[in-house]
Amino acid sequence: MRKFGIGMVGYGGIGRVHAMAYRAIPFYYGLPAETINIVGVATSKAETAEKAAREIGCEMWTGDFHDLLKRDDIDVIDCCTPNYLHEEIIIAAAQAGKHIYCEKPLSMNVAEGQRIVQAAAQAGIKAQMTFNYRFFPAILRARQLIDEGFLGNIFSFRGRYYRSSYIDANKPTTWRLRKDVSGGGALFDLGSHILDLIYALLGEFGSVQATLDTLIKERPTAAGSSEKIAVDVDDIALMHVRLANNTLGLVEISRMGTGSANDFVVEIFGDKGAIRFDITNPGRLEVYDTRDSDNPTGGMRGLRTLETGGRYDGQKAPDWTMTPDFVRTHAECQYQFLKAIDEDRAPSPDFADGLHIQAVMEAALRSSEQGRWVSVGEVLT
DSSP states (O other): OOOEEEEEEOOSHHHHHHHHHHHHHHHHHTOOGGGEEEEEEEOSSHHHHHHHHHHHTOSEEESOTHHHHTOTTOOEEEEOSOGGGHHHHHHHHHHTTOEEEEESSSOSSHHHHHHHHHHHHHHTOOEEEEOGGGGSHHHHHHHHHHHTTTTOSEEEEEEEEEOOTTOOTTSOOOGGGOHHHHSSSHIIIIIHHHHHHHHHHHOOEEEEEEEEEOSSOEEESSTTOSOEEEOOSOSEEEEEEEETTOOEEEEEEESOOTTOSSEEEEEEEESSEEEEEETTSTTEEEEEETTSOOTTTTTTOSOEEEEOTTOOTTOOSSOTTSOOOHHHHHHHHHHHHHHHHHTTOOOSSBHHHHHHHHHHHHHHHHHHHHTSOEEHHHHHO
């Protein structure tokens, strides 16, 4: 692989994860350390950017992301800012000829997403979404099984993503709780992941019937403050969805799942078999095969566990028996993007995929407001 210079825009919690993952890639794949170099970092203020640069170990920092775009030694712009900044950063980076790696969701709304997709296409650059949950080996194996017809005729599916990150009413407001900055709440923050994983495994969505609710209506403006501000994004989203091929499913998303640190489960049911993935057991995929004999006394019928472990093609270390974690999936998502640039092929998931998920989420918002089924195509016109 040729050398890549990375320019990071934004350095909050997920920015740190991105930086860790870039640093780890050479160790996973036996590449020289200088193959991937984080050249510079931009944040909203020069002083926070300087602190980030010292933590990362990169040579430059700035309070203006445009400074990164001027550098010839930066090939890729990694956008991990709050959602309202994505459009400006991505379009400017595309016009500067930089490849772009963008955190989910793609944008604040479909209109922004369409402008982003158009700008990237016109510039002829490579662009990929950070839908890292696709890159658990168990999910890669699930996709193989589905493609091979293991499930047979798919009846239905179910996905849930529950966290307990906002159950405390005294937790201060953050940018994720402001619609003007985030575009949406739990639906955008968590839902983009679970919806993309279903999309990656089963194909495009067709229509949505959703109910969204805000369970804690106001929060303190800061820790310990008596002043409160209204919360204008959703805490929970419950969705009936139909795929483009008419397959029906349920999706549940909540940041108010008391006792759920990170409860992410996908289940798919077919006439020949079933698949279940639970992120709390990330090195394994559960499968059920109706072709197994049920005699005598149940035979070999039942959910069985496949040892997917950390099986990544070409990985040098650690060996496959070691369970993959969240950072490892980010590293794989980044690595596949850099490989796509290096090999001059289309990356996946790309911005068009991000736009599709954006449209599903916008259809869910519209459905909740209007109390009806909303087609994904409707919000794209």
